[in-house]
Structure formats: C-alpha cells, structure tokens
Amino acid sequence: MKIILTGNPNVGKSVVFSYLTGYTAISSNYPGTTVDILGGKTKLAGIDLEVVDVPGVYSLSGESVADRVADEIIKKGDYDLIINVLDANNLERNLFFAFELIEMKRPMIFLVNKCDIAKNRGINIDFKKLEELLGVKVIPIVATAGIGFDLLNNEFKNIVKNINDYIPKISVPDDKLDKWKMIGDVSSKCETIVHKHPTFLEKLEVITTTPVTAVPFAFILIILSFYFIRFIGEGLINYILDPFFNNFYMPIVEKLYSVISPGILRELLFGKSITPLEGFSVLTTGLYVPFVVVLPYIIAFYIVIGILEDIGYLPRLSVILDKFSHRIGLHGYGSIPFILGLGCKVPGIFSLRILETKREKLIAASLMFLSAPCMPQTAMIFAILSKYPVKWTFLFFIFLFSVGVLGAFLFNKIVKGEAQDLFVEIPPYHRPVLKNLLFKLNLRTKNFIKDAVPFVMGGIFFINILDVMNFFDMISKVFAPILNSVFSLPAKISPIIILGFLKKDVSITLLTPFNLGLRETLVSSYFLVTYLPCLASIFVLFKELGKKITVSVIAFNFVFSMFFSWLFSNILLAMGVQ
Amino acid sequence: MEITLSKAKNAKLKVIKINGGRNMIAKLYSMGIYEGVDIEKLVSYSKGPVVIKVLNSQIAIGHNMAEKIVVKEMN
Ligand SMILES: Nc1nc2c(ncn2[C@@H]2O[C@H](COP(=O)(O)OP(=O)(O)OP(=O)(O)O)[C@@H](O)[C@H]2O)c(=O)[nH]1
Ligand SMILES: [Mg+2]
Numbered sequence: 001m002k003i004i005l006t007g008n009p010n011v012g013k014s015v016v017f018s019y020l021t022g023y024t025a026i027s028s029n030y031p032g033t034t035v036d037i038l039g040g041k042t043k044l045a046g047i048d049l050e051v052v053d054v055p056g057v058y059s060l061s062g063e064s065v066a067d068r069v070a071d072e073i074i075k076k077g078d079y080d081l082i083i084n085v086l087d088a089n090n091l092e093r094n095l096f097f098a099f100e101l102i103e104m105k106r107p108m109i110f111l112v113n114k115c116d117i118a119k120n121r122g123i124n125i126d127f128k129k130l131e132e133l134l135g136v137k138v139i140p141i142v143a144t145a146g147i148g149f150d151l152l153n154n155e156f157k158n159i160v161k162n163i164n165d166y167i168p169k170i171s172v173p174d175d176k177l178d179k180w181k182m183i184g185d186v187s188s189k190c191e192t193i194v195h196k197h198p199t200f201l202e203k204l205e206v207i208t209t210t211p212v213t214a215v216p217f218a219f220i221l222i223i224l225s226f227y228f229i230r231f232i233g234e235g236l237i238n239y240i241l242d243p244f245f246n247n248f249y250m251p252i253v254e255k256l257y258s259v260i261s262p263g264i265l266r267e268l269l270f271g272k273s274i275t276p277l278e279g280f281s282v283l284t285t286g287l288y289v290p291f292v293v294v295l296p297y298i299i300a301f302y303i304v305i306g307i308l309e310d311i312g313y314l315p316r317l318s319v320i321l322d323k324f325s326h327r328i329g330l331h332g333y334g335s336i337p338f339i340l341g342l343g344c345k346v347p348g349i350f351s352l353r354i355l356e357t358k359r360e361k362l363i364a365a366s367l368m369f370l371s372a373p374c375m376p377q378t379a380m381i382f383a384i385l386s387k388y389p390v391k392w393t394f395l396f397f398i399f400l401f402s403v404g405v406l407g408a409f410l411f412n413k414i415v416k417g418e419a420q421d422l423f424v425e426i427p428p429y430h431r432p433v434l435k436n437l438l439f440k441l442n443l444r445t446k447n448f449i450k451d452a453v454p455f456v457m458g459g460i461f462f463i464n465i466l467d468v469m470n471f472f473d474m475i476s477k478v479f480a481p482i483l484n485s486v487f488s489l490p491a492k493i494s495p496i497i498i499l500g501f502l503k504k505d506v507s508i509t510l511l512t513p514f515n516l517g518l519r520e521t522l523v524s525s526y527f528l529v530t531y532l533p534c535l536a537s538i539f540v541l542f543k544e545l546g547k548k549i550t551v552s553v554i555a556f557n558f559v560f561s562m563f564f565s566w567l568f569s570n571i572l573l574a575m576g577v578q
Numbered sequence: 579m580e581i582t583l584s585k586a587k588n589a590k591l592k593v594i595k596i597n598g599g600r601n602m603i604a605k606l607y608s609m610g611i612y613e614g615v616d617i618e619k620l621v622s623y624s625k626g627p628v629v630i631k632v633l634n635s636q637i638a639i640g641h642n643m644a645e646k647i648v649v650k651e652m653n
Contacts, residue, residue, distance in 0.1 A: 059608030093610050093633045123634075176607055180615075209621045209629055319638045323626035331640055332627065421640030422627050423605060428636075 002050045007085035009056030012113040015143040017053035029312035032354040045156035060100045082108040088118035092187040107166035109137040116142045122194035129190040135170045201429040229300040236296035267468040277512045280464035286457040297379035302444045310432035329363045329412030331422040341368040345537035359417040371404020373529045380508035456506045504534035519572040530561035584644035588651040595648040
C-alpha cells in the first residue's frame with residue numbers, strides 16, 4: 001500500500017515520516033526544509049506500507065515553480081491513501097489545502113499535529129466535530145513526542161478493510177471566496193481560543209522581528225555564534241581530541257613506524273614526517289585533519305545551526321536581511337541556502353530550490369561559492385590562523401564576505417531581470433527538542449565522516465605520493481611565475497593549489513608544513529576557498545541548475561577570485577604584513 | 579482611508595484590492611489573503627518587508643508586493 005504525506009509547509013510532515021519509517025528526514029522549524037521527495041517503508045497494523053514525504057505546499061493551484069514537485073505527485077494519483085498533516089495552531093489556514101484535497105475524492109485521513117504547542121497557546125479543537133464537518137477521519141498527534149501514533153495504527157486496521165470509507169463525501173464550493181467562507185464556518189464551530197498571557201517565546205518573537213531590536217539582536221547573535229563555534233571547536237581539540245591523538249594514538253603509530261624498515265612502503269604510509277601536519281602521512285595527518293582539526297568544528301557548527309533552525313530563527317533573519325538582499329538581487333530567504341552552505345555546499349545547493357527564478361539561484365550560488373566557505377574549510381582557517389591574534393580571522397572573513405557581496409552585486413547588474421519579493425510564512429518559535437537536535441547532529445556528523453573523511457585521507461595519500469616522488473618541485477616550477485609575480489606567494493605551495501581543486505576541503509591545512517607567513521597564509525587560504533567549487537558541489541550544481549549556469553558561476557568566480565587574491569595580497573603588503 | 583499595505587500605519591487593516599498578476603493573487607489566496615479579509619500589520623521596515631498576521635499565522639511580504647496590496651485602515 002502506498003501512502004503520501006502531504007500538508008502545508010512546516011506542519012511536521014518530516015517528523016511524522018521519520019517516526020513512521022525510522023528513516024532520517026531532516027526537520028527544522030522553517031517552511032521549505034524538505035525540497036525533494038523522500039520515500040520509506042513502514043508497517044502499521046501489520047500491513048507493509050510505502051510512505052512518501054512530499055514537500056509542503058499551500059495550494060494545489062500549481063502556479064508557483066517551487067511547488068511543482070509536490071503538485072505532480074499529488075495529482076499523479078498512484079497512491080492508495082493520503083495522510084494530510086495539519087498544524088493545530090493554524091487550523092483555519094491549513095484547511096484551505098485540506099479542502100483542495102477533499103475535492104480530489106481520494107481516500108484520506110488527517111493528522112492534526114503540534115497539539116502540545118496549541119494547548120500552551122490556548123487553542124482548543126473539538127476533533128470529533130471537525131471530523132464530522134469534514135467527513136474525514138481526524139487524529140490529533142504530537143509528532144515530536146510520538147503521541148497519537150497508536151491511534152493511527154488502530155485506524156489502519158480499518159483502513160485496509162474499508163478503504164473506500166475514507167473518501168470524503170462533502171462537497172466543497174468551487175469559488176475561492178466561498179471556500180474561505182466555508183473554512184471560517186468550520187473552524188468557528190470546532191475551534192475555541194482562550195486568550196493567554198504571551199509566553200516567553202511569544203515575547204521573543206516580537207523582540208526579534210521589530211526592527212529597532214531585531215537588527216542589534218541578529219548582529220549580536222551572529223557574533224556570539226561565531227565565538228561559540230570557535231570556543232566549542234577549540235575546546236574539543238585542545239582538551240579532548242588532540243591529547244587523545246597524541247597520547248594514545250601516536251605511540252601506536254610510532255611503534256609501527258619503527259618496525260617497518262625504511263623504504264618505499266614506509267614512505268607511502270608515513271611520508272617525509274610522521275608528525276601530524278608536518279608531512280603527508282595518511283596515518284597521522286590523514287586522520288588528524290578530519291578527526292582532530294575539522295570534526296570538532298563540524299559538531300560545534302551544527303549544534304548552533306540546529307538550535308537556530310529548531311527555534312525557528314532563520315525565517316526571521318530572512319526578514320531582517322531582506323532589504324539588504326534586494327541590493328544583490330535576492331530576497332531575504334536567499335539567506336537560508338547561504339547559511340546551510342556554511343556547513344556544506346551540497347545541502348546549500350539543494351535548498352536553492354526555495355528560490356523561484358533561475359536568476360536568483362545563479363546569484364545565490366555565486367554568493368555562496370565566493371563568500372560562504374563550508375565548515376571543513378572554516379575549521380582549517382580557524383586552525384591555521386589560530387597562532388595569530390583573532391582579528392586576522394575576522395579580517396579574513398570580512399574580506400571574503402565583502403567580495404562575495406560585490407560579486408553578487410555585479411551579477412545582479414549583469415543578468416537581466418528583477419529581484420523577486422519575499423513571501424514566506426514566519427513560524428512561531430518552538431522550544432527546541434533535544435531529541436531532534438541530536439538526531440540532526442548525528443545525521444550531519446555521520447554524513448561528514450562517511451562522505452568527506454575517505455576523500456580527505458585519499459587526498460593526503462595522493463599528495464604524499466607526489467611529495468615522496470619529488471613531483472612537487474616539478475609542479476612548482478611550472479606555477480612559480482604566476483604565484484610569485486601575481487600573488488607574491490612562494491612557488492612551493494602550487495601542488496596544494498592544484499590539489500585544492502580535487503580535495504578542496506583539506507587543501508588549506510596542507511599549507512601548514514610549508515611554514516608560511518601571515519600574508520601568505522591569508523592569501524593562499526583565500527584563493528583556495530574561492531577559486532573553484534569542490535567537485536561534489538560542481539556535480540550537484542550541474543544537476544540542479546544545468547550546464548549553462550554552472551559554467552558561468554564557475555568562470556565568474558574564478559576570475560573574481562584571481563583578481564581579489566591579487567588585491568588582498570597587495571593590500572596586506574601595503575599594510576606591511578608578510 | 580485606502581492605502582497600500584506598506585504605507586499603512588494602523589495595525590488593524592482590511593484588504594481591499596490586490597493589484598497583482600494571477601500568480602501573485604493565487605499565492606496570496608492560498609495563504610488566506612484575499613479581498614475583504616481582516617489582517618493585522620505587525621512589523622514594517624521602511625522601504626522593506628512587512629510582516630502581517632492573517633488567520634493565526636505570520637507572513638512576511640516583500641516591499642514591492644506590499645505596495646500592490648491595497649488596504650483600509652480599521653479602528
Ligand atoms: N512542539 C512540537 N513541534 C513539532 C511537532 N511536530 C513537528 N514539530 C516541529 O515543527 C518543525 C517543522 O517540522 P518538519 O517536519 O520539518 O515540517 P515539514 O512539514 O516537513 O516542513 P517542510 O519540509 O518545510 O514542508 C520542526 O522544528 C519540528 O521539530 C509537534 O508535534 N510538537
Ligand atoms: Mg519536511
């Protein structure tokens with residue numbers, strides 16, 4: 001039996017999906033978390049079910065590009081049952097889409113979710129009455145707590161036997177105004193709202209949306225997040241991972257090193273230096289970089305992002321950023337792919353789907369590549385700059401961001417068309433649920449370990465081969481003129497730059513063995529971050545936006561990156577920084 | 579008095595007219611914003627987005643779109 005999970009955005013479909021299937025669907029408190037169809041399997045009342053998590057939509061009218069994926073599935077009709085999820089806090093608005101479904105005369109049941117929040121906010125719903133008025137089975141649930149699923153399970157015993165009983169029989173007016181009128185009738189009959197004192201979260205909503213307080217709040221929050229990520233990241237490195245690595249792991253490696261006789265095998269495994277970050281040994285640097293340098297920051301970053309996502313801050317941030325975003329041809333919601341891209345470009349690029357036009361996607365992608373280094377890169381920048389005062393780290397990011405904005409600004413001028421308007425639901429703040437936070441953190445960390453770590457190790461192994469075979473000198477000779485004269489950088493780092501393309505996320509730390517000066521570090525890091533997107537993101541970009549956009553974004557960014565690396569180098573030289 | 583949503587001063591408003599294309603009207607409709615509905619304006623950035631409350635949800639609307647929504651100020 002095939003089931004589709006539908007509903008307005010942000011009602012909790014993905015939580016329901018994860019609960020039912022045990023699959024891992026990311027859920028966050030903003031509309032547009034799910035941008036692709038996800039399928040899974042489950043068993044209810046002993047029946048095997050195939051469940052599809054459909055992106056949320058407000059209507060079936062199919063006018064908007066972003067909603068097409070959902071539209072198609074719902075209209076295609078190759079399913080046996082629709083489970084439509086509604087938000088108890090927003091029953092009336094949710095009923096519009098529900099009515100459109102009712103018109104389709106397919107078997108369906110409704111789950112009214114987030115009953116816990118509704119209760120706190122003084123909203124009372126008479127579910128029996130609702131069921132009667134709609135002619136559709138209604139089950140109240142609290143998806144995050146797993147409440148109500150037993151009722152769903154029971155219902156399935158009947159569903160399998162009499163599926164046709166679940167086809168709604170009421171008739172819905174065609175005219176949209178009449179439809180809203182009928183919805184008003186229904187909800188006034190089964191919903192009562194007791195006025196309660198605003199909760200802490202409701203007060204916070206006002207503070208963080210009213211311009212005078214919202215802007216400073218956002219500013220402070222971003223700075224605090226930055227420090228928090230550094231603090232947690234450094235703490236994990238200095239007090240846990242680095243000591244563990246050095247005291248427990250290194251002795252084993254050293255033993256191994258001493259029993260292997262000098263020769264090609266030893267060089268391949270241990271490189272020219274066995275000390276982590278001083279050579280390119282897979283067994284030391286190859287593990288030290290991903291697990292000691294990068295992983296702590298990945299964890300710290302996704303803790304912060306997870307909390308912001310689940311509270312529901314991101315849509316509010318997008319309102320604050322809307323005016324600014326218009327200058328670069330985006331609307332405020334463009335900040336969501338950007339923020340996700342700070343973690344990893346791949347989910348960042350996928351979430352470009354929440355933007356409507358190709359033009360916006362193009363600008364947002366370019367901005368993301370020019371000014372939002374992914375977390376592994378950021379971690380390595382933190383690490384490589386950690387021996388200098390923190391102001392240099394700030395300067396680096398400010399430069400990076402400013403150039404990215406300038407790039408987007410130019411793109412906005414060059415590419416024909418106009419910025420779209422922000423139009424998005426701002427969900428109420430939720431108290432983050434620890435379980436969901438850990439669930440997402442675990443999923444994202446695992447993805448990093450699974451997808452990135454083998455690549456990092458492979459990359460280091462490969463560089464080591466070049467190193468022990470003395471290929472470095474050869475490559476360096478070829479690139480020496482450009483690096484020296486344009487960027488005033490030493491030629492010896494050129495293999496890293498070449499490899500940066502293949503293994504972007506490790507390339508920056510691989511500069512460590514070269515003992516560069518501050519300027520050299522800043523400029524080469526800048527160049528490595530911006531000059532080309534990593535292979536994975538090029539691949540995804542290509543898939544999502546096609547050849548033309550991919551090529552133009554890459555070409556544009558390359559030119560920009562060259563020019564600004566040159567400029568950066570000269571500014572620093574003028575400041576007397578070597 | 580009739581005025582655009584972006585310029586309205588009062589909090590309590592009634593939507594009078596939507597001067598947009600089919601696409602925009604449909605989008606607003608499905609969120610419960612249509613001619614004759616009561617809305618509440620919560621936040622407004624000068625020349626920037628507004629946040630309104632309609633039914634029980636908050637919706638952010640960009641400046642240009644808010645300029646196309648004509649409202650009446652209610653007391
Ligand atoms: N308190 C509470 N929060 C919930 C409940 N169900 C879902 N949430 C939260 O609501 C937010 C939205 O949940 P999602 O599952 O991402 O919603 P969705 O319907 O998949 O949203 P889109 O993918 O954007 O269409 C998340 O922050 C969830 O943790 C619930 O029953 N109670
Ligand atoms: Mg979802």
